[in-house]
Amino acid sequence: MITLHHCPQTRSMRTLWLLHELDVPFHVQVHPFDKSLRAPEFLSLSPAGRVPALEIEGERMFETGAITQYLCERFSPDRMGRSVASPDRMAWLVWVHFAETVSQHAAALTQQHVVLYDDAMRSPTIMKLEAARLGKCYDAIEARLSTPVENRDYLLTSGFSAADISVGQAIYMARHFRGLDQHPELAQWYTRITERPAFQASLPAPEARLYDQDFYAAWEE
Incomplete structure (x- = not known):
């Protein structure tokens, strides 16, 4: 079983989108974007206290690029990924x-x-x-x-x-x-x-948004 530890509208949305594209079974554990990511329990999953963190068959991964490479190589090396032999x-x-x-x-x-x-x-x-x-x-x-x-x-x-x-x-x-x-x-x-x-499936519900504005203009002194 795959468990994704996720905060809406953060880098972990990248992994969530990929998992939906891969069409593999997975579970999402949603976390608030706050100091709870520094709790010892979460730090055991991601030592820098960041998302995404991924649990898969008893193993744990962090770092978005590494997770992307691993999931593609394992589940979709020539569709979502590109194998070593690919020109791309x-x-x-x-x-x-x-x-x-x-x-x-x-x-x-x-x-x-x-x-x-x-x-x-x-x-x-x-x-x-x-x-x-x-x-x-x-x-x-x-x-x-x-x-x-x-x-x-x-x-x-x-x-x-x-x-x-x-x-x-x-x-x-x-x-x-x-x-x-x-x-x-x-x-x-x-x-x-x-x-x-x-992508649409990876979007947060309105009440779970990190950003309360669609656009933040440059702040002026």
Whole structure:
């Protein structure tokens, strides 16, 4: 049995989306996004007190990229994953792990806009820097999707994969802080992948949302 430890609208949504795409039996244990993640019981699952954490057949995993690789290699090496022999294997690895580059900037902005409770604790400089860094990430994805190859609907030439899930979920978070209006290929790709039933199944109920706004404008002093 697979158990996913999950906080809505965090990186663990990436694993939840993937599990729905894999169509394997799993259970979701939802946790609040608070200090309970630092409790000894949870730290035994994820020593940094972060989600996702995955329990599978008596073993425990943490780190989103590692979980994605393991699940794909075990359950879907040539559909959601790309096997070592695949021409797209290198690109698959690059984009699966590039998702974390996007997520780290979105996480910094989440801390500034959502987690910190007092305006005096927030830094306009950090907000502007991290928003600009998201723009650079968007540029990289836009360039990839603009590559003139046949059927460039997804990040890989060979079609939809966990690379799209990983980066797509990171963009889901990042869009709360930087829009996609200046990146048309990225915007079309994001619309395409988020129409998938597995993505829709991974969305939180309104009362479970971490973000209480759809968009957080840059904070001004």
